[in-house]
Amino acid sequence: MCSTNFRKTPSASASPLQTREPATAHTSIARQPPNFYAMATPAARTNCKVILAGTIAKGLLAEVADGLSKLAEKPKLVGFLANEDPAAHMYADWSAKTCRENGFDFDLRVVSKADIEESILSANNDPTIHGIIVYYPIYPATSRQDSYIQQLVSLSKDVEGLTHRYVFNMYQNIRFLDPPKNEQKSILPCTPLAVVKVLEYLQIYNSILPYGNRLFGKTITVINRSEVVGRPLAALLANDGAKVYSVDLDGVQMFTRGQGITKYHHEVHPQDPSFKLENCLPLSDVVISGVPGKTYKVDTNLIRDGAVCINFSSDKNFDSDAVKQKASIYVPAIGKVTIAVLLRNLLRLVQNQKASAVVAADQEVAGQREG
Template sequence: MRAPQVFGTMIFPEDLTKEIHAQLAQRVQNLPNRLCLAALLASDDAGSHQYAECTRETCHNIGIDFCLVRLTPRNVATYIKALNDNQSVHGIMVYYPIFGDTRDDEIKSMVNPRKDVEGLNRSHSSHGVTEDRAQPRLAPTVPCTAKAVESILQWLGIYDRTLAEGKRLNGWDICIINRSDVVGLPLAQLLASQGARVYSVDILGVQIYQASLTSGVPEVRSTPSEWTLQDVVKRSGVIISAVPHPTFKVDTKWIQRGTICINVASAKNFDAEVLEVASKFVPRVGNLTIAALLDNLLQCTKVLSS
C-alpha cells in the first residue's frame, strides 16, 4: 500500500477543550453559589458509565458539584420529577439508552427545560418558546454534540467575524451526514442560521437547509433534494460525518481539495488518505461534548436565577 501524500493537517480538539474548560472554571469561580449537576444512570451501557466518569472528573476540575444517581429504569421518572423541584439542583442529565424505545423520548420530555443541560426536551426548541412576560424567555439549549461541532468550526476560523450575526457563514456549502434530533438537525439549523447552505444527509436522502426572510424575520427552512451523498460531498467546503455506518463512508475521491472534514461518529467515516485532499481533518470530537454540556449548565443557571 502506498504512503499517503499528505496535503492537510490533522487537528485534535484537546487544545480547544482545555481552553473552554479554563473559561468555564473562571465563570464558575465568579458565581455567588456553587453549581450542582445531577445525573441519572439507569443502564449497564459501558459507554454511559465511561461518559459519567469523564463528566464527574471534569466537573471536579472546574468546580461544579456532580451528583450521580444509579437507579433502575422504572424509577427514572420519579427521580426526574423530584430533581425538577429541587432548588439546589441547577441542571439535570440522563444517560441514554434506558429502555431503547419510545419510552426514552417520554423521559426526555419530563426534564424541566430550565434544567435541561442536554437540550433533549423538544419543548426547549425555538418553536417551543413562549412570550409570557411573567417568565424569562428560554433561549434554545443546543444539544451537546451539535454545540461541540459548532465550537470546532468557530475554532477553525470559518466564521467571518467582520460580518453581522446571521451572515458569518455566507458562501459556505456544508455537508452534514446525520439528521438526528440530537446532532444533525440542530447543527444544520445553527449553521444555516449563519448563512451557510447546509446539505443534510440521512437514510431518507438529502435535505437542503437555508435561512430566508419571512416577514422580515430570518427563518431556517429545509427543502428536499434529489442529490446523492456523492453529489453534495463534491459541492461542500466542510464535511461533517456523524453516522457510524459504512453506507455513509465518505469516498476521498469525492472531496474537493482544501475541504475541512470532521469525523463525529464512532466509526471512521473517512479514509486514511483524506489528508491528501482535505486542508484540515478533525478525527474526533472527544470530551468537547462535556464542555458543551457544562456551558449549557451555566446558561440554565442564568435562566433559573432571573
C-alpha cells in the same frame, strides 16, 4: 445529545447512514486561535492540519472557569443512567471527570427503567441540584418513551436543551427565554453546539458578516440526521447562513436560510432521490460525519481539495491517512468540546436560575405594593 451514539445498522450490508438517537446526557471563544480560515477555503492540495478536541476545548473551559469564579457555590449536575449502553457509560464517565476537574459537583445516579421517571421528578424539585442530564437511549429506538422522558426534565435544569421549549427556540432561531429583556439564554443541545464551536475556532465563521449570517456562502454536508444531533446541527448551521446538505438513510435534504440572509430561520428542501451523498461531497467546503459503525468510511475521493472534515461519531468515519491527502483541516473527534459545552450549558442554567429568582422577587414586591 451531548454524545454520539446512534441507532446501529443491523448488518454490514445495510446502509451505513441509518442512525439512532445519541446516548446523551451542546459567545465566541475567548482564546484567539491560529488563522485557519484561509486553509478552510477549497483550493489546491495543502498540508492537512489535524486539530484535536482538547485544543479547541481550552478556550471554552477558560470561559467556564471565569463564569464559575463569579458564583458563590459550586453548581451541581446530576446524571441518570438507566441502560447498559457502552457509549452512555463512557459519556457518564467523561461527564464526571470533567465536572470534577473544573470545579463542578457531579452525582451519577444509576437507576432502573421503572424508577427513571420518579427520579427525574424528584431531582426537579431538589433546590440543591442545578442541572440534570439523562444518558440515552433508555428504551428501544422504535419506542417514543425516550422522548417522553426528555420532557420530564425541568426547563430550568435541562442541561441538554432537549425539552420542547428549547427545541422550539433552536429551530425558530430564538436565542433567549425572556424577550425583550434577553437576560436568560436558551440552551442548545451539546453535540450540535460543540460542532458549531469547532467551526468558530477554525474561523469557518466569517466575523466580518453580521452575527447570525457568518456562514453565508458556505456549503456544508452533515452525514447524520438523528433528531438529537444531525437535524439540530443542520438547522443551527443553516440559521447562521450556510447551505447544508443533510444526509441520512432516507436521502438528502437541503437546509437553507431561504431568501438570502434576510430570513430569520431555516427552511428545509427535500432533494430529488437521485441526488445522493456522492453529489454533495464535491460541493462542500465542510464535511461533518456522525455515522455509527466501524465499517463506515466517507469516500475521500469525493471530498474536494482543501475541505474541512470533522468527525463527531464515536467511530472513525474518515480514513485518517486518506483524508489528510484531501482536507486542509481534519478534526478526528469532538468529545472534549462536547463536555466543555455541557459545563457551559450548566453555567448558563445557574445564571438563568438566578435571573428568574430576581424576577420572581421583583414581582412579589410589586404585588405587595399593589396590595
